[in-house]
Amino acid sequence: MSFAVKLISWYREKGRDLPWRATHDAYIIWLSEIILQQTRVEQGMPYFHRFVEAFPMVTKFAEANEEDILRLWQGLGYYSRARNMHKAAKMVVNDFQGIFPNTYEEAIRLPGVGEYTAAAIASFASNEAKAVVDGNVYRVLARYFGIKEPINSGHGKKMFAEIAQEMLDGENPGIYNQAIMDFGALQCKPKNPLCADCIFQMECVAFQERFVDVLPVKLKGKGSRNRYFHYFIIMEDEQILMSKRGLGDVWTNLYEFPMIETAEDRSKLDLMTEADFTEYFEEDTVLTIVGKQIKHVLSHQNIYARFYVVGNPHALKKKKKSWNYHYYEKIDKLAKHKLIFSFLEKNEHLISAKQLE
């Protein structure tokens, strides 16, 4: 028996009974598909019912004002989906005479409708032979064929799209597409897949070769690295020592307290034994931790910052290498206190040259 036949057979027995499957109305299908983008069925279900009730036809959707649509969408996330839906509904009224397109070529012209959603609409509404490729499909095919190609590389995406299209049951594309997605969601799950009672045990390459758990392979999104910054609040007379950040790193040309970076987290005692620390500070340096560790999330790094007040005068070595010193002047004691406080409270341990003046 073929993959498609077994899959559809599985689906008829164990597939879910979902409300948007009871129709061939492209508009209703579109509604459900946009809602379900990157969204679990259970989470999207109540929204689907609300939208169908509020806008039973695409013309109603097009006439609605955006605020009402967004209010109904509230809590679902990815709000551009709702705004694109409004544009799409208006486009259907203006460019498609109010008749929601049920072909791939037409549907994909609508904003918010990409390859997946166009294939879903076309196959469910008019049984067009276009294979859907969503997270479920990537996973099922990667395991069934034992494909270790990353699903989010250019080559991988093209490869999976081709295989998905080859596997599609050309006679029953709608049912097949529903089936493979349900199979991925219910049986071939990301974690703890139900291989023990799977109908594809014999032909599933990943199962036979025992590497189901590593598929599908996905390229790490640049992997956020962790960095640990240890800031020193050094007061000399009525001044606070600041230093300027250099090029080739975050926050170029901004000022911050002098600091030492470590690749791993460090306790105060361990920090004081770091080579960098002893380069700058005398042995009798007194450090007092102030505030909590602050986490600063950037696109590709997590920065954890701790702040220490240096308690004794002349803690800094005079020679050796030096920070790019600047003195934060023109502040009285109270202002100084507030400055430190605001840095710690508001995560603003960086200041511009303009502020420094």
Place this chain on the structure above:
DNA sequence: AACACGGGGAC
């Protein structure tokens, strides 16, 4: 090709 866009559930 890399990123932004969100909230929630499973582990």
Place this chain on the structure above:
DNA sequence: GTCCCAGTGTT
């Protein structure tokens, strides 16, 4: 905490 979810649009 991490990963993923019936992905798409932008740069």
